[in-house]
Amino acid sequence: MLLQLRRTTTKYAAITMTNLQNQLAYVWEALNRAVFIVLIMFVFIQLWTAVYESQGATEIAGLSLAATIWYFLIAEVMELGKIRHDERISEEVKDGSVAYTLTRPYNYLAYHFFNGLGETAVKMTLIFLLGLPLVVYYAGWPTIQPQHALPVLLVAALAMLLDFFVFSIIGLLAFVTEDTFSFRLIYQKLVFILGGLMLPLDFLPGWLQPLARVLPFNLTTYAPAKLFVAFTWAQFWQILALQAIWLTIFGLVLLRQYQWATRQLAVNGG
Amino acid sequence: MRDVVVHVNGLAKTFRVKQKAAGLRGSVRSLWHTEEKEVTAVSDITFSLEKGEMLAFIGPNGAGKSTTIKMLTGILYPSAGQASVLGYTPWKDRRKLGYHVGSVFGQKPQLWYHLPAEDTFRLFARIYELDMGEFQKRRDFLVESFQIADLLQTPVRKLSLGQRMKCEIAASLLHRPRIIFLDEPTIGLDVVAKQQIRDAIRYLNEQEQTTIFLTSHDAGDIESLCKRVVIINHGRLIYDNSTSALKRQYLRRKIIDVRFAEPLTAPFVLPCVETLKQGTYGVKLEFDGREIPVETVVQQIMAAQSCQDITIADPPLEEIIREIYKK
Numbered sequence: 001m002l003l004q005l006r007r008t009t010t011k012y013a014a015i016t017m018t019n020l021q022n023q024l025a026y027v028w029e030a031l032n033r034a035v036f037i038v039l040i041m042f043v044f045i046q047l048w049t050a051v052y053e054s055q056g057a058t059e060i061a062g063l064s065l066a067a068t069i070w071y072f073l074i075a076e077v078m079e080l081g082k083i084r085h086d087e088r089i090s091e092e093v094k095d096g097s098v099a100y101t102l103t104r105p106y107n108y109l110a111y112h113f114f115n116g117l118g119e120t121a122v123k124m125t126l127i128f129l130l131g132l133p134l135v136v137y138y139a140g141w142p143t144i145q146p147q148h149a150l151p152v153l154l155v156a157a158l159a160m161l162l163d164f165f166v167f168s169i170i171g172l173l174a175f176v177t178e179d180t181f182s183f184r185l186i187y188q189k190l191v192f193i194l195g196g197l198m199l200p201l202d203f204l205p206g207w208l209q210p211l212a213r214v215l216p217f218n219l220t221t222y223a224p225a226k227l228f229v230a231f232t233w234a235q236f237w238q239i240l241a242l243q244a245i246w247l248t249i250f251g252l253v254l255l256r257q258y259q260w261a262t263r264q265l266a267v268n269g270g
Numbered sequence: 271m272r273d274v275v276v277h278v279n280g281l282a283k284t285f286r287v288k289q290k291a292a293g294l295r296g297s298v299r300s301l302w303h304t305e306e307k308e309v310t311a312v313s314d315i316t317f318s319l320e321k322g323e324m325l326a327f328i329g330p331n332g333a334g335k336s337t338t339i340k341m342l343t344g345i346l347y348p349s350a351g352q353a354s355v356l357g358y359t360p361w362k363d364r365r366k367l368g369y370h371v372g373s374v375f376g377q378k379p380q381l382w383y384h385l386p387a388e389d390t391f392r393l394f395a396r397i398y399e400l401d402m403g404e405f406q407k408r409r410d411f412l413v414e415s416f417q418i419a420d421l422l423q424t425p426v427r428k429l430s431l432g433q434r435m436k437c438e439i440a441a442s443l444l445h446r447p448r449i450i451f452l453d454e455p456t457i458g459l460d461v462v463a464k465q466q467i468r469d470a471i472r473y474l475n476e477q478e479q480t481t482i483f484l485t486s487h488d489a490g491d492i493e494s495l496c497k498r499v500v501i502i503n504h505g506r507l508i509y510d511n512s513t514s515a516l517k518r519q520y521l522r523r524k525i526i527d528v529r530f531a532e533p534l535t536a537p538f539v540l541p542c543v544e545t546l547k548q549g550t551y552g553v554k555l556e557f558d559g560r561e562i563p564v565e566t567v568v569q570q571i572m573a574a575q576s577c578q579d580i581t582i583a584d585p586p587l588e589e590i591i592r593e594i595y596k597k
Contacts, residue, residue: 007399014396018382018389025384025425100380103343104397105368263347266285 011106012114019118027122034126037076041131044072045138061202066139067229068200073131074225075197078156081124082163082220083116086171086180093174098265109168109258120160148231155236156224158243163220165250172254175261196222216246275449275481276319276342281351282505283312283337311337313505314351321448322479324471326496326513328486330591334505335485336375339451342483343373356448369398372447374439376454381426387437388422391444398445405444412440415470432463439467443474449481456491468494489521489584503591520590524564526555528571529579540570556585 023030052058052065063071089112092098102108144152170183192198194208195217204212212218223239289305290296312334319325329335340346342355344364353360358367374380381390395405413419416436426434439455452471456464472495474480486492492499492513499516501509509516529552538545538553542562547554557567564582571577 011396011399014393018385018393021389022382022384095378096375097378097380099340099343099345099373099375099378102345103364103368103371103373105365105399106397107365265346 012110015106015111015114016118016121019115020121021118023119023122030122031126034080034123034130037080037127037131038134040076041069041073041134045069045134048072049138061200063200063202063230067143069135069139070142071200071225071229073128073135074228075221076131077124077127078159078221078224079191079197080127081120082167083113083120083160084167084184085112085116085164086167086174086184088112088115089171090174090178090180093178093265102262102265109254112168112171113164116164142228144228144231148227151236152224152227152231155227155239155243158240158247159220159224162216162243162247162250165247165254166216166220168254169250169257172257172261175265191217191221194218195220196225200226202226214242216242216250219243219246273321274318275321275323275356276317276483277352277354278318278338278342279316279352281312281315281338281341281353282310282349283334283341283346284349285309285311310505312341312348312502315502315505315507317500317507317510319449319481319483321481322475323498324475324482324484324496326484326486326492326499327502328492328499329502333502335502336453337505338502339373339453339483339485343367343371343451369445370448372442372445372450374435374442374450374452374455376435376452376457379426379434379438381434381438381441383427384425386423386425387418387429387441390426390441391422394441394444400445408444408446412443415473416440417466432459432466435459435463436467436470439470443480446478447480449483452482452484452486454486455484456486456488464488464490471495489590493517493521493584501591501594508591509594516590520593521584522559523556523585524559524567525583525585526557526567526571527579527581527583528553528555528577531576531578534575538574540567540574543567543570 048065048068052060052068058064060068089098092101101111104111166187167184170180170187173183174180194212194215196212201209201212201218201222219239219242223243227236227239285308286306287309288300289307290300315334315338327335327338337346341348342353342360344360344362344367347361355367356370360367381387382393391409392405395402395409400408413422416439418433418436418440421429421433421437426437429437435455439452442450455471456467459467468491471482475482482495484491484496496513499509499511499513500507525546533550534548534553538548538555540555543555543557545553546556555567555571568580568582571580
């Protein structure tokens, strides 16, 4: 039993480590892509500085300019660092390499999770480190208390898992539709608007806020970013409960969908 | 006692394929009206395979070879029929079966492109839960069998196709699969690389009684490796017999392409050899290997005129299948 657990752990850890090695093999390319964050953050900083100045306010919806700037850095780290394995699954179906990945002795989705984890670790670290100097220059160091770091990390980890579930549902559609671009695009736009990527949920119109807060989109981006800049235990527990509910719902959907999709799969190529 | 590794009974697979008329009109129409056509990829095939057998499973493009392999490795669910591989139903016990089966798809890479093959080997050792001491021994054995010692530290993207294929096959054998599915493993390789791969596969079969299920368009692969041939066409099994019987009946004919150094001035005629085509500098000849040996034909050609190039080939598989149909 213990031996089996050890073997399973080393199996998935090896998948993550191999992907990590692969990322490091072309770290310059990853770095080039991550440089994009500097541009986005610069635009956001200019835009929100102008908004705060035009309002003549030190706070909007309880957030100072510095907190808003930090909010966007964390939201972007979460968004740009996501495990986008739906594209990979779609490619596997199109080029037929699913014939390898689906027949190996591991859980297919767990394989994609741990494979994506290596890439995500590199991407998130690079994006955070590249955005940091600009954000510190304009907004100073973050004000998060040390005792809040663990809860925020927990919410961030669950946010990643929730996102992984959604992208898995989208990715498995490739077993039938081959291409998942349109589904991904719809989901991403919903995260942009209702997930707090374009602006924190607190800035949304009053009638939209309650709806946006219970939908899953904000739990992947807004939730960790907001807790990072303005942590309250009440909001932490509320987010945690919502994350648990949506993880259960998407988990059950994924389970059924996996059984269905593997039956529908039609692999290309001779 | 017979040790049956693969048993297939009445296996069939049909796909629904979307149809769309050509052009913009067809594209617009397909937005609200999609027509689907049912395509039968595999139809009612039955065969068995014993431990240590090397089977050539051949047929033209689109015959249903890869679909059969994909059902036998558990990726595709069949539309009808049963299959048992090492006692497992592949599409139901895919993960359990995965520990005992290896597969190589010649046109699809499985090694990590930016990393040296050694890294993928180590990853596979973990995935197949190998003991690391055991893995090291196995790795050394395969490195020697495939002669890849000097390739393992080079990123896969820097390897030639032949070098990569040797590493691909070795990677698929790390977990000592009891059966290996090789789907066109020598496609696009030069003669030397092909021979090295064939030698290594044969050696493995002799040493470990690994069952080999091979698909290939190369008659050379089939002749040099497999004692038994199954031919599939339009999803149906049309031939199941020994390779020697196939050779006797169909692979006895050879085609020779010759390019001469000087232009030909008269019709090129040799005894027992049919001239298929003649140009100014070259001829295409066909002969029956039972009537006249290859060496004799080559000697006669070289005696007749100075040659720049000679290529000897088997008749294309499609031709053999056509002949089988004629009978």
